[in-house]
Amino acid sequence: EVQLVQSGAEVKKPGESLKISCKGSGYTFTKYWIAWVRQMPGKGLEWMGIIYPGDSDTRYSPSFEGQVTISADKSISTAYLQWSSLKASDTAMYYCARLGGAMDVWGQGTTVTVSS
């Protein structure tokens, strides 16, 4: 079964760093792009960026460039989304998704709460 399993919910303080993960299984991880999508509370879906685990080629949405870092470790079939200094406005659900053409397989989501 093709699946993406994300790391668990996080509660952080403003200014802290964070790295969340997305582990793929059931398919050749290096052959599909992985996307990250943000959904703020009660809001719509926002495309953050994508990475190709085969060579770590990465593209960012202009809205998120410089705000987050997307990376991958192909040896363990895992993609990452990280922040160096969280803000309260980073509070959201974050999804990873496989790009099989469109986003055909989604992770279960990771809730990130940033509060002092």
Added chain:
Amino acid sequence: DIQMTQSPSSLSASVGDRVTITCRASQGISNYLAWYQQKPGKVPNLLIYAASTLQSGVPSRFSGSGSDTDFTLTISSLQPEDVATYYCQKYNSAPWTFGQGTKVEIK
């Protein structure tokens, strides 16, 4: 960047009604258009890709059409389980922008 505009932002229809949601791209995107369904509290789910190709396992009452800048998602006979927010997304090139969503409710 190309903007994706959905209409309406919300709608209420009766069970069995035909429902149509439109998505307009600010520039041509060929047929690189996908539709997703997100039920309340759930993970988004791919319904249609390449503007009109039904994803495996999606009920046949869902259909998509269009190309270039104008696209449509149609639910031929609305069912209670179709209560959700629907998003279009372009994927011809980065950034893969989503529309703002259309919330579908039962009247």
